[in-house]
Amino acid sequence: MRTPLIAGNWKMYKTPREAVSFIRELKTAVADVEGVEILLCPAFPALVPAAEAAQGSPVKIGAQDMYWEREGAFTGQVSAAMLRDAGCDYVIIGHSERRQYFGETDEAVARKVRAALDAGLTPIVCVGETIDQRRADQTAAVIERQVRGGLEGLRAREVAGLVVAYEPVWAIGTGLTASPEDAQQVNALIRAFVARLYDAGTAAAVRIQYGGSVKPANAASLMGQPDIDGALVGGASLKTEDFAGIIKAAREVRK
Numbered sequence: 001m002r003t004p005l006i007a008g009n010w011k012m013y014k015t016p017r018e019a020v021s022f023i024r025e026l027k028t029a030v031a032d033v034e035g036v037e038i039l040l041c042p043a044f045p046a047l048v049p050a051a052e053a054a055q056g057s058p059v060k061i062g063a064q065d066m067y068w069e070r071e072g073a074f075t076g077q078v079s080a081a082m083l084r085d086a087g088c089d090y091v092i093i094g095h096s097e098r099r100q101y102f103g104e105t106d107e108a109v110a111r112k113v114r115a116a117l118d119a120g121l122t123p124i125v126c127v128g129e130t131i132d133q134r135r136a137d138q139t140a141a142v143i144e145r146q147v148r149g150g151l152e153g154l155r156a157r158e159v160a161g162l163v164v165a166y167e168p169v170w171a172i173g174t175g176l177t178a179s180p181e182d183a184q185q186v187n188a189l190i191r192a193f194v195a196r197l198y199d200a201g202t203a204a205a206v207r208i209q210y211g212g213s214v215k216p217a218n219a220a221s222l223m224g225q226p227d228i229d230g231a232l233v234g235g236a237s238l239k240t241e242d243f244a245g246i247i248k249a250a251r252e253v254r255k
């Protein structure tokens with residue numbers, strides 16, 4: 001049984017102060033929730049206060065990106081060890097906004113995933129097709145290329161412990177959600193591909209989230225799909241009520 005992971009990707013929103021007051025509210029809202037793993041990914045300056053505010057609660061903290069080198073003269077970059085020491089358990093890698101605006105390649109994703117695992121962080125590896133690729137019937141090919149490229153060089157045991165997030169680019173921040181059936185189809189395809197690359201046990205263990213305009217209203221139907229193991233939530237993770245609503249929907253579905 002895979003524990004669903006509901007993760008909030010705050011992107012470039014919320015100051016350290018705003019992050020702390022959000023987490024205080026969220027802790028109360030989800031105090032009785034069991035069977036769902038809860039994660040928030042604030043911007044770098046908010047990581048330490050967020051991790052302190054979340055201490056002693058089920059809320060875990062992750063980062064939105066990192067660099068693969070351990071340390072050095074890389075102005076503006078942040079290492080996996082720094083994130084670990086800041087209180088992070090997770091790190092999002094290869095988000096479509098990183099690919100689109102900052103030129104992140106599958107090769108860079110693989111190097112970051114390797115470095116994250118070496119530092120004891122759990123990577124959330126994001127994959128997803130654009131609308132043009134979907135219309136041209138290239139979804140499966142694009143996803144396979146991103147999964148193969150992003151997991152390059154990893155051992156089965158490492159893949160079993162990480163998280164893949166399927167996020168169709170056309171569904172991110174647009175209010176357009178993939179239908180539960182379409183999302184399930186791609187998540188199942190990713191799992192089958194992991195089985196081919198590795199083995200059935202690894203495929204059964206790896207958690208595969210869906211992301212792209214997840215809201216309290218559509219969360220239950222998405223989370224009810226057999227191969228959707230949680231959600232990566234952008235916009236709706238910025239309001240306590242919405243994010244708690246998604247967490248509760250995931251819990252209800254798993255009962």
Ligand code: PGA
Nearest residue numbers: 172173212213233234235
């Ligand atoms: P959204 O973002 O929920 O605002 O569509 C999802 C994401 O980018 O992870």
